[in-house]
Amino acid sequence: MPYIIRPLPSWAQSxxxxxxxxxxxxxxxxxxxxxxxxxxxxxxxxTDDQGKQYNLLAAEGANPSTDMVTVAGHRYSQFxxxxxxxxxxxxxxxxxxxxxxxYQNAPWARVDGKLWGLPILAGxxxxxxxxxxxxxxxxxxxxxxxxxxxxxxxxxxxxxTITMQYLGFDGDFVSYTDKPEEALKAxxxxxxxxxxxxxxxxxxxxxxxxxxxxxxxxxxxxxHAWSGPAAKLIADGHPIKLSVPKEGTYGFCYxxxxxxxxxxxxxxxxxxxxxxxxxDVGASMQRQSGFASTxxxxxxxxxxxxxxxxxxxxxxxxxxxxxxxxxxxxxNEMIDKATAEVKAA
Amino acid sequence: MASNSTLVRGGAMPAVAAPAYSxxxxxxxxxxxxxxxxxxxxxxxxxxxxxxxxxxIVWIVMMHIGPIYQMLKISLLSNYPIQHGRAPTVTFAxxxxxxxxxxxxxxxxxxxVYATSATAVTLLVVYPVAYYVAKIVQPDRxxxxxxxxxxxxxxxxxxxxxxxxxxLANRGALNVFLRDVGMIDRPIPLLxxxxxxxxxxxxxxxxxxxxxLYSAIDKIPKHLLDAAADLGAGPFTRFRRIVLPLSxxxxxxxxxxxxxxxxxxxxxxxxxxxxxxxxxxETISGFFHGASDKWPVxxxxxxxxxxxxxxxxxxxxxxxxxxxxxxx
Numbered sequence: 001m002p003y004i005i006r007p008l009p010s011w012a013q014s015x016x017x018x019x020x021x022x023x024x025x026x027x028x029x030x031x032x033x034x035x036x037x038x039x040x041x042x043x044x045x046x047t048d049d050q051g052k053q054y055n056l057l058a059a060e061g062a063n064p065s066t067d068m069v070t071v072a073g074h075r076y077s078q079f080x081x082x083x084x085x086x087x088x089x090x091x092x093x094x095x096x097x098x099x100x101x102x103y104q105n106a107p108w109a110r111v112d113g114k115l116w117g118l119p120i121l122a123g124x125x126x127x128x129x130x131x132x133x134x135x136x137x138x139x140x141x142x143x144x145x146x147x148x149x150x151x152x153x154x155x156x157x158x159x160x161t162i163t164m165q166y167l168g169f170d171g172d173f174v175s176y177t178d179k180p181e182e183a184l185k186a187x188x189x190x191x192x193x194x195x196x197x198x199x200x201x202x203x204x205x206x207x208x209x210x211x212x213x214x215x216x217x218x219x220x221x222x223x224h225a226w227s228g229p230a231a232k233l234i235a236d237g238h239p240i241k242l243s244v245p246k247e248g249t250y251g252f253c254y255x256x257x258x259x260x261x262x263x264x265x266x267x268x269x270x271x272x273x274x275x276x277x278x279x280d281v282g283a284s285m286q287r288q289s290g291f292a293s294t295x296x297x298x299x300x301x302x303x304x305x306x307x308x309x310x311x312x313x314x315x316x317x318x319x320x321x322x323x324x325x326x327x328x329x330x331x332n333e334m335i336d337k338a339t340a341e342v343k344a345a
Numbered sequence: 346m347a348s349n350s351t352l353v354r355g356g357a358m359p360a361v362a363a364p365a366y367s368x369x370x371x372x373x374x375x376x377x378x379x380x381x382x383x384x385x386x387x388x389x390x391x392x393x394x395x396x397x398x399x400x401x402i403v404w405i406v407m408m409h410i411g412p413i414y415q416m417l418k419i420s421l422l423s424n425y426p427i428q429h430g431r432a433p434t435v436t437f438a439x440x441x442x443x444x445x446x447x448x449x450x451x452x453x454x455x456x457x458v459y460a461t462s463a464t465a466v467t468l469l470v471v472y473p474v475a476y477y478v479a480k481i482v483q484p485d486r487x488x489x490x491x492x493x494x495x496x497x498x499x500x501x502x503x504x505x506x507x508x509x510x511x512x513l514a515n516r517g518a519l520n521v522f523l524r525d526v527g528m529i530d531r532p533i534p535l536l537x538x539x540x541x542x543x544x545x546x547x548x549x550x551x552x553x554x555x556x557x558l559y560s561a562i563d564k565i566p567k568h569l570l571d572a573a574a575d576l577g578a579g580p581f582t583r584f585r586r587i588v589l590p591l592s593x594x595x596x597x598x599x600x601x602x603x604x605x606x607x608x609x610x611x612x613x614x615x616x617x618x619x620x621x622x623x624x625x626x627e628t629i630s631g632f633f634h635g636a637s638d639k640w641p642v643x644x645x646x647x648x649x650x651x652x653x654x655x656x657x658x659x660x661x662x663x664x665x666x667x668x669x670x671x672x673x
Contacts, residue, residue, distance in 0.1 A: 344448045
């Protein structure tokens with residue numbers, strides 16, 4: 001990147017913290033209070049894409065322009081293996097005990113025996129439907145039902161893993177380690193299935209706001225959606241229902257991570273501790289993003305409607321499998337190529 | 346004027362009474378410091394040209410050629426962003442991927458088809474508008490008419506794209522109107538189709554056609570049209586024999602600008618297009634947003650698009666415009 005348009009490197013300052021995160025993940029009132037209490041000025045840079053964030057961080061190398069990044073579960077191991085993050089020292093976070101115990105030692109959160117980030121919001125890939133037009137679907141099959149031709153939408157790369165699972169393959173590639181032929185066969189089967197049913201799709205989308213807009217405008221009646229944007233629509237009173245079909249789906253967690261060589265790492269720890277201080281912060285994050293907070297006590301702070309928007313029946317919760325950190329390179333390589341093929345077809 | 350001429354030649358400023366608008370400049374120009382520095386520089390014609398050209402040249406190099414050169418460099422690397430312990434090698438493999446994978450041809454061909462169609466439609470739609478403003482509207486009202494046409498372009502590309510979404514969505518203004526007047530009982534799927542993409546492209550880039558066309562048509566002497574009418578030429582003959590040939594430069598410039606702009610647009614196809622309208626810029630962006638080490642492939646594809654688009658535009662300009670045609 002030409003120097004003139006390259007972001008300036010972050011300088012070590014006792015009163016500054018540079019955070020890269022998604023829009024609405026860090027509530028403004030929380031940031032205002034944190035800045036006032038700590039005297040640390042928080043500069044928030046928004047991101048909308050994990051790949052873009054990864055590439056920029058990798059390009060900056062030993063001189064990162066940000067102290068903290070927000071990493072999604074499916075990219076977690078990629079950031080770690082590229083040496084872009086530093087392991088988390090929970091001893092520097094007195095309020096660590098306030099993190100929901102289910103997340104304190106989650107298997108996916110530990111890589112090489114170390115914790116690498118603070119889980120802040122959890123979500124899953126669900127089937128969202130407009131209840132005025134689609135009644136209680138039980139299977140991903142409905143996404144390929146001709147009566148909804150031209151009325152579905154999905155993120156191709158995300159739905160590729162769901163389709164693999166729907167067709168009976170391992171969409172997370174965990175069982176394909178050292179078996180590239182099997183993985184390719186499974187990926188190609190999902191790719192061909194999506195190309196064959198391309199006429200079902202109104203639009204391939206990229207951002208959560210796009211699928212929200214399509215549901216509101218009734219351009220689509222059903223679609224694959226992250227739980228956050230869908231739950232937000234439900235909480236806002238739209239006739240949307242989110243479920244996990246019988247074939248199952250994948251869950252993920254967003255973590256706030258301290259960047260390797262971060263100049264203001266100590267300030268980053270102060271922010272992490274402040275996030276965990278009270279359930280109010282977690283509730284506000286859940287309210288704004290739609291994703292479920294990982295902080296203990298948050299459900300008690302939410303209203304009934306907000307709680308219901310993010311709640312699933314127990315049997316559907318059990319169908320969610322968290323993305324694994326295993327065999328990511330093979331998965332990224334094959335899914336990226338198949339995604340390009342589906343779009344180009 | 347006399348004192349300005351003297352200044353340009355580098356001589357001393359005459360000791361005349363200071364004009365009312367300035368009392369300090371003559372003293373500055375006569376100062377020894379000025380005479381030995383900037384004054385000495387501007388007294389030389391070549392140096393004067395270099396000084397005047399410096400800002401635009403630096404601008405063009407830094408903002409236009411620099412990023413393209415950087416992209417060319419990345420396209421020849423084996424891996425980028427460069428990470429510790431992974432020194433890249435120079436390779437043409439990223440270009441070879443395009444030619445070895447037939448799947449990438451279709452988005453590029455699609456981009457050319459949409460860009461060509463949008464250019465043709467824009468020309469047909471905008472030409473009468475430009476003619477109307479340049480030749481029919483009274484001269485004292487032309488600037489107001491042009492201003493009215495340009496106002497929408499002051500809003501950004503994204504805002505105008507979202508306005509099209511609000512217009513064409515299933516619950517958008519057009520479908521609601523058609524339903525309210527009883528013409529339809531179910532919404533017509535207009536958005537996320539080839540129609541919405543084409544509509545959006547024509548709307549968003551018509552400015553690039555309007556201005557060159559207006560400029561060319563405005564220069565056509567009115568007495569030529571009057572003379573042709575006196576000699577019995579009808580409106581169509583006057584248009585075909587006089588207006589069209591004399592506005593050729595505007596047509597070539599407008600078409601080239603619209604084609605080159607529409608082939609590279611990114612946000613509009615992403616927001617207005619459907620599953621069958623994925624264009625090449627979206628394919629390229631996939632490499633930059635995907636897993637690591639794909640920047641070189643994305644950069645190579647961007648260079649392929651740049652070269653093919655410029656070649657197409659150059660061929661068009663040479664065939665239609667002749668040797669003397671320039672872009673602006």
